[in-house]
Amino acid sequence: MLLALSLLALAPLLVPPCIARSQETYSESLRLTPLADGKVHSNLSFSMAGPWNDEQQVGKSATAQHHTHLPSALTSLLTHHRISSFHLTLSSGRWSPHWPTTSSPASGIELVAWLEPDEEEDELAEAKRWHEFTGGLGGLFCTGVTQGGNEASRPDWGYSYEGEGAEGETLRPYRLVLPRLSATCTESLTPFLSLLPCSSRAGLGALLNPHRLFDGEWTLLGVHFEQKGGMGEVRLEVGSVQDPVRRDRLAGGLGRRDFSLESLFDRQLTVACPVAETSTVKLVVPRNSVNAFEIQPSDGRVVEKEGELEIVKWETKQGSPTEPLNARISWPTENPFRYPHVSRLPTPPISTRRILLGRGQERGHIGIELINNGAEAAEVLWVEEWPWWVRGFVGSLTAEGASSSEDSQPSVLALDYTPPIPRRRPTTLQALLHLPPRSTSKFLLPYESSYLWYTEYPSDAHRGFEVPGALVILLNPASPSAEEIDVDPSHLLASRGAKLRLHTPSTLLSLPTPDFSMPYNVIILTSTVVALFFGSVCNKLVRAWWVVDLEAREEAEKKEDKKE
Structure with missing residues (x-):
């Protein structure tokens, strides 16, 4: 008993100061949006924030940064290459223009980063730092974020620095786009999960089933980093569009669009992430639905307004400790689902x-x-x-x-x-x-x-x-009240x-492509001609020709046989 009390008294002294005064936060959310064509868009977001450039003294002449929630594998890479902000998206599939969204991702791999300037660094050294950062990022997420003949551009009209302060005007933006068919796969998801505090053992990260995630119509993995007010924020997102109608038909059904967490991810929320301050599951209530629908479970849910949308929200940390959370929506009177006419699909601006x-x-x-x-x-x-x-x-x-x-x-x-x-x-x-x-x-x-x-x-x-x-x-x-002046685009x-x-x-x-089979045809033809010429010349030089008397040869062979 005395030993336990002594350890409790010494606990504040045993914990390093950088850990004891940690101010980092972690939150996660899942948003499910039923689409008009019967598909479902799921978006998982994991946000980690904490003090940035807050170095701690670990020795007489050594300093280091310590993070409890921010992934050290990513933060060390950003600190070493002096990256102020970056956005990386890996997508596979094709985004339909009828799916409602305010931002559609680029097809393949897209990387946008802002590098901190250095007066002692010329353009070649800065380009080398950019190449090293892309190589390290590609190795971290097991994906081909390398140039490979595709160099980076410097666009400044379509991308603006989202950090705070006027120092964003001096940052150097870089953008790299690689249009690849399979930009994201299971090899990219495995290191992605390792950046989460609870990984795939608890919380919303446990829903990331690769067998269901990459079986959808479209898949996205996103990594974003920003600096605001001395704080660094890392946001990881996973997007997916799945087709419950197709899955129901493959299972022998008529093609219903009912879905739940278990039908989308083949998993349920059983254990909440203990370090998450907020962990929510949101379901967008369908609008202009002809048939009636039901949303379950009714226990612990909260209905909120988000503009013109109505959102049903569940807090995973406040759920029942005995029953897993399995949010679901169904249309009891709709069997099967009928694809709407094109005129009834939402039209973007x-x-x-x-x-x-x-x-x-x-x-x-x-x-x-x-x-x-x-x-x-x-x-x-x-x-x-x-x-x-x-x-x-x-x-x-x-x-x-x-x-x-x-x-x-x-x-x-x-x-x-x-x-x-x-x-x-x-x-x-x-x-x-x-x-x-x-x-x-x-x-x-x-x-x-x-x-x-x-x-x-x-x-x-x-x-x-x-x-x-x-x-x-x-x-x-x-703005109507703004003065009409020439603004830099x-x-x-x-x-x-x-x-x-x-x-x-x-x-x-299509580019002018040469006939790559022609060199092989020339090699084969040349080898054949050389072989025929060399063989003929070798026969002439090496072989000797003379007349052989076959009858005399046969008589000689008979005499030798008689002697034996």
Whole structure:
């Protein structure tokens, strides 16, 4: 008894000061959104925040940073390469334009980072630091976040520093886009779970079942880091779109759209994460539903308003300790689910698609088509990043469209173009566009593709080369009270904000591809000719020709047989 009391008295002295005064927080949430086409969008968010650049003395001449919730594997990488903020998304599948969202992810791998400047560092040293950061990030998440012939661009119109303070103007933005078909997989999810305080043993992280997560229509893994007010925040997100109708038909049903946590993830919430301050499960109540629906369980749920949406929320830490939480929604009178007409699907404020017109494999036209579904004119930021072997002729950019208003036509208000440098810098195009109300606008410019070295062609060159999709940002309307002054387009996003961010899918572009079988045909033909020539010459030089008397030979053989 005395020993236990002594240990309790000495406990404050045994705990390091950096741990005793930790101010880090951790929260997690799951949001389920039923879509009009019968699919379900699930978004898991894990947020960890704590003091940043708060070094502790661990020796006479050594300092270190200690974190209780922030993942040290990620924070050490950011500190070593002096990264102020970054966003990494790995997505697989295709995002449908009818799914309601304010931001659609880029197809494949997208990395945007802001590097802290250094007066003693030149551009080559800064580029080396960027390459080392991407290599370390790719190794941490077991994914190909490497250039591989795709260099980073420096766009500043479509991305703004989200940290606090004016020091964001001096940071160096870098953006890297890799349009890959399978950007995320189980190998990426395993290190992702290791960054969570409770990993996959408790809390919402236990729902991350790779067999169900990667069986959906679309999957996303996101890692975000920001610095605000001396605090560093790491936010991890997992997005997925699954089809309960398809799964019910595979199980022998008629195709119902009922779903629950168990049907989506094949798991239930049994143990809450003990270090999480808040852990919630949210379900968006369907709007304009023809058939009646039921939401269970009714115990412990809270109904909240979020704009025009109605949200049902459960606190996982306040649930029953004996029964697992299995939030579910069902339509008892709906059997089976019938896909709605296209006209009844939600319409976004603007929609976009890629346009690619080619004449042969060397030249063509590339651009986008924008449809403004609103009743008012809109201003849009258009950002393109093409590989260095795509050279656009921005002087021939054309804008044409059809609008209900005869006097209003689409136009380009501002333009910024960075030409490519072969094998060093990609092509970057940034434009501020004006879209008339209820209009369909097309923006096209001619391009010319370069010839590559034969070592730069991939193994499936005849499939085509992928070009990253375009980024389209719908800006919020300008304030009526604001004075009409010339504003730098690079500051428009920070001043007005983004109402909608859209990414077009990646595009396959055919390049002049040589016939790689021709060298093998030449080698085979040359080897055959050389073999025939060498064989003939060798026969002439080595072999001797003479006449053989077969009868005399037979008589000699008979005499030898008689002697034996």
